Amino acid sequence: MPEFQFIGKPTDRVDALEKVLGTAKYIDDYSLPGMLVAHTLRSNLPHARILRVDVSAALKIPGVVAVITCEDFMDHGRFGYPIADMFMLAYQRVRYVGDGIASIAAENKAALQLGLDAIQVELEELPGVFNPLTALNASTTIVSEQPWDAPEYPRGNLLTHYVVRKNDPQNELARCPVTLEEDYSTMHQEHAYLETEGALAVPWPGSSGVTVYASCQSPFINRGNLVRTLGLGEDNIRVIQPQVGGAFGGKDDLMYQISGQVAKLALLTDRPVKMILSREESLIASYKRDSMQMHVQLGADANGKLRASQIHATVDSGAYASITPFTAWRSSIHAMGPYRYDACHVDTDVVYTNNGYSGAFRGFGNTEVCFAIEQAMDELALMVKRDPIDLRLQNCLRPGDTTPHGQLLGDDVSLAECLEQVRKLSDWKRKHAAYTRQAAEPLTPGEFRRGIGVAAVFHGMSLGAEGVDFAVGTLTVNSDYTLTLTSGLTDYGTGSRTAFTLIAAETLGLNPQRFNMPRPDTDLSHDSGPTVASRATVLGGNATHVTAQRLASLLNKSAADLLGCREDEIVRHGELYIGPKEEPATFELVVEHAHKIGLTLTSRGRWSSPEIHWSMETGQGKPYFAYHFGAQVAEVLVDTGTGKVDVTGFWAVHNTGTVIFPQGACGQLYGGIAQGLGYALMERVDYDNGYIQATNFDEYLIPTALDVPDIVGAFVEKPFAAGPFGAKNLGEPGVVPTAPAILNAITNATGRRIRSLPASLERVLLGKDLRKEGSSTACKLGLN
Amino acid sequence: MKLQFNLNGCHVEIEAPADTSLLSVLRDYLGLTGTKEGCGVGECGTCSVLLDGRLVNSCLTLAAQASGRQVVTIEGMSLPDGSPNDLQQAFIQYGAVQCGFCTPGMVLAGEALLASNSQPTRLEIREAIAGNLCRCTGYQQIVDAIQSTAQKRQEVNPNA
Ligand code: FES
């Protein structure tokens, strides 16, 4: 591997200083003179026709300055990508508990509350659709309408359907000596970013335009929606991203609505307007990771060689499409796991219901299917009496293999290395043998038992064949010899700004301290599509690399002219430019000389991902240009008296390619695993007839420092040819295999298999639910 | 009602309704926005401050309860020249900061622990920050940062 100056070396995160000092500005930390506060009145019914919204009484309340509904937006504020089925405020119907109906701006919180109470809303309740498995029945109510510009969506409550097709698995299954057929189900998961959603809109003089500070992931998409729904030109809207207190995929659609609401209120009142959601409102109104019901059939030879898989999945998209068509497509592509099959079919139905709504969440559809397939692999290992890691090694994709989608893989595939390494690191052989022996012995009630479990992951990079995939970066040399770097991909805590800075510094041979990276701003950076689906490192990193190379070549020309030599004779030492004869020149001298000879020291670079293609009809193609691979092992201690599970050890080996920002890479891995641990054991978003049952952190439990063990992480740094300096993405895959690794460990400890998430006490103890479902009154709307 | 307390070493006096939380006084009345609100019900710890040296959730503390006492917020942690103290520096160095929303509370939780236990084990550190949620880091690098600071302080001042 080549030696780098900056890449892979310990570095401080670019914005860490202001964050430890407490001076970093998040959206609620902004306050302006004359600023109004805003709030949105939300539906308390899961499905209803809006008969009347009368805001006249509210407008008479002293201190209430403006009230808006969908009528205040162009086309009722309709937006959404890839399917425009949402509105800035509900139009004609509300489709989930928490759907926004009207927004108020007021002088203070007291007036705001009085105004909210004075809005008169008449709703006619409609039957709701709550069971995704019956959503497609002919007699079921229809949740969504057909958007006029997307006649292919939806068909009844079927939002969309995806297939993967290789040969005929039923044929193969009939001939396999070993077959497995099981159902697995996952539950919605809340992102639980510690900062709730919020936005501040500042009108321009005479309401000629508006600047929106929004805690969101994709400022350009936000601006696009505002342009369409406010009826202003692109030049009249600016979206700036302040520090974002976590997102994990969760700060898109709801944030776009909030941005639209405050922008409209600011334009109407000609005053700054801020809206911040309470935790309760955030939990009720925000979208979640989708829930999935999966039916899995596997067939293998007697020795465990996989032959066939047939998988059917139903994805609950809830009331709106959001980006679920993309996440569900990713689910289909990854449903069979990173293994070789002679035959494989996947069918995924994405359905509308009135259970909140689903959207992007780290893992992006892969987390759900990995939960099923990686447990099924362990069940198969038991049936053929093989060690779970051996079984995976026997079947896993390797360089030069062809995936069930028909994609020929390159030499970057390193799942086998990840599995081998994690086996060694976790002392797997000894522990697995010991715990398996113990599990065979009769259980004394109350006994503590240990178990160990593994899970593997592959994760396609970037958006894949469905999305636009490019990123743009710019670089400017400033008059004080610092450099300004921009990227349209945002950093909402993931550390991508630091990674981009290191890539630019490495390419230019300049100290990272010289660079500054302003926060994303639609006026200062270039549209780079959504910041979702593990796009940042490879796309944004490559765009930065291309941009930096262009600037480097300008600087080299200047240096060659200054030093009286050819460009290719220049040697770099630290920041110095050294030619064959003259004294070495500093960066400052080279910049001054460039100005003298008239060169403009700015550059702009764009990088598009290599060609990919997918046929929705044949279910074959090249869905992603490459994949990330990884393997995780969990060790658990189960209290068989109470069902309590402690994760006592965790090992993770991921094929990241070159690691650019080591502390950041480890942090992404540990953070992903902690979210996966919560998903496995405690995080519960129950929708009871459309009402979410947990509305704050006292009911929605996420892991604390005591729940997460010390994690041993390692990276397989085989350089990835198409990545910047050989890097692959890392932000998402860490969360994907964690839950199945933990559930496999629980089975290893207790002999009981839990096929539904989360593995709560009673499920571990009894293998079934005791919990009586909650009631709609448990769902507090949190408007006060 | 009139409230007075010592905030980060300075005497402050303000007028606020009796039911105002300490968090609201800090953020809305005094403009100190380093203290965050993540839940408002005492579950997340982003609003942590030190009250007479003890870690409390300022969202559940009435400002009146702070009357006449010492309050330390994240704004009071840095060195006199505005640079980060050793614990804050360790948070940067160990990568303990991602989105940063939990960071002020975590730093204060770390300080509160180190004030009463100069050589905590990793488990003791985890217990001390268990009331402070972090959704980004998985906690490991935060534990590393607090542990290394304890060790360094011990080297500098072995009798602490
Ligand atoms: S805001 Fe005080 S504990 Fe969450």
Ligand code: FES
């Ligand atoms: S760094 Fe984001 S919550 Fe801790």
